[in-house]
Amino acid sequence: MSARKLTTLLLASLVFLYLSTGCATSFYTGDRYHDNSSLSSIQDVPDGSAFPLFFGYGEGSSDKLAIQAAEQDAVARLVLAALGDEALLMQSGVYTAAESILNIDSFILPGSLEIIERDYDTGIYKRLVQVRIDAGLSAKYFTDRGISGGLLDGITILRLADAEMPVYNPSDPIDHILENSAFNWDGGWEPTFLVYYDEEQDTKAFPARTAVLTAADYLSSLGFRYVDLSQIERIKLDQEYAFAEEQGYSSMIRWVASKLNADYYIDTAVTVSSYYEKGNYYAAASISVNCFSASTGAGRGTAFYHSADSVQGKTSQAAEDKAVSIAMIQAMTDLMKKSSKYFVEDAEIGSEYELILMKTPLDKAMRELLKALQVSVSEIRRTTFSVEETRFSIRFNGRMEDLEEAIYQAAESVAGLEDMYLVYQRGNSFTFNTGK
Secondary structure, three states: HHHHHHHHHHHHHHHHHHHHHHHHHOOOOOOOOOOOHOOOOHOOOOOOOOOEEEEEEEEEHHHHHHHHHHHHHHHHHHHHHHHHHHHHHHHHHHHHHHHHHOOOHHEEEEOEEEEEEEEEEEOOEEEEEEEEEHHHHHHHHHOOOOOOOOOHHHOOOOOOOOOOOOOOOOOOOOHHOOOOOOOOOOOOOOOEEEEOOOOOOOOOOHHHHHHHHHHHHHHHHHHOOOHHHHHHHHHHHHHHHHHHHOOOOOHHHHHHHHHHOEEEEEEEEEEEEEEOOOEEEEEEEEEEEEEEEOOOOOOOEEEEEEEEEEEEEEEEHHHHHHHHHHHHHHHHHHHHHHHHHHHHHHHHOOOOEEEEOOOOOOHHHHHHHHHHHHHOOOOEEEEEOOOOOEEEEEOOOOOOOHHHHHHHHHHOOOOOOOOEEEEEEEEEEEEEEEOO
C-alpha cells in the first residue's frame, strides 16, 4: 500500500471515529424538548428552549419549604407571563393553582436551581431563587384547571424567553427584589363595575336578575368591585327625573354608572326557554354581554354564549335559573378576556374626573392651576371658561382622596386660589369655590 493511500485511510478512520463518538452523544433528533425525559441536567438546555429561566421568592418554616414556595412562585410567574394582559384577571387563580402543586420538582429542570439571596427572620426562612421550568408541563397543568388565555390558548409546546435578572441593591429587603408578577391595582386605580339588564328586552324579570347577580358574583371571584343591584334600582327609581335634565349621557345606565362612581358598565341581554318532557324540566339560555367605559361610553368588549338545551331542573324556574347561570359565567369569562387589554390601558392613565371651579374671574389663574396639576395627573384639559365657572377634564390614576389633595396643593401654589375649598363631590365630579 502506498503512503498516499495509507494516509487517506487513516484520515477516513479518524473522521468516522469523531462522528461516532464526539457528535453522536449531543445530537437530539426528536421535537426540541417536547418531553423532558431525555434531559438530565441544565447543561442539555440551550438558550431559548422550552425550559425558560424564571425567578421566584418564597418563605417557609424551613429551608426546604422556603425553596419550594419560591419555585412555586417562579412557576406562577411563568404562567402569568404567558397569559399576558389576561394575567390581570387570572392572578389569584394562578397562585392558588401554583401553591397546590405537590411535586414541584417535576416542573423544574434538574440542576437548574440556584439560590440568589437568602435571609432568616424570627423562624421564617426567606429564599430568592432562579430555576428553569418545564413550560409545556406548566401550560398543561394550568389549562387543565381552567386557566387559559394569551399564549396558553391551544399551545402544545410553550416556549418563553428567559426572565431578566432583577436589578437591586444589597441593602434591599429580599421580599422586595422581584417586581409584581402581573399588572395589579395595588396603590392605584381599581375599577368598579356596574352590571344591569336591558329593560327593553322581552324577557322575564327573574332570569334577567339572575344573569346580573351571576355576573356580579363572577366579577367578585376575580377580585373586582361591583355596584349592588339594589343600589342601581334605587337610584334609577329616585332620580329618573334628573337624568332627563342632564345632557351628554347616551343611556340611563351610563348615567347611573357615573353617579355611582363605576368605571365600567355591562349591559346584559337574556333569552331563555324551557320545556317539560318525561317528568323533567329542561331549559336553554342565550346571553349577550357588552362592556363600556362609564366615562366615555367607548366599547370595551362584547361576548355571546348559548347554553345547551339539556339543562335540567325540578321546576321550570329552576331549570331556567341554572341555564342562565351557566351561560352567563361562560359569557363573562369570554368578555373579561377580550376586555382585559383595555382595562390595563385604562389603568395606566386612570379614571376620568371633572373639576368644576365656581367664581373664576382670572383666566391667568386658571392656566396656572392647569399647569400646576399637570405634574400630579395623567391628563388634564380645560373644557370651559367663564368668569362664573371653569371646568377641567382630568385623568388620574389613584384614589379620589389623593386627587382631592393634589387639587388643594396645586391651588395653594397659585396666587389668588389659596382659599379655594370643596363645595361638594358627586360621583367623579369635584366642585370647588375659589373664594372670590
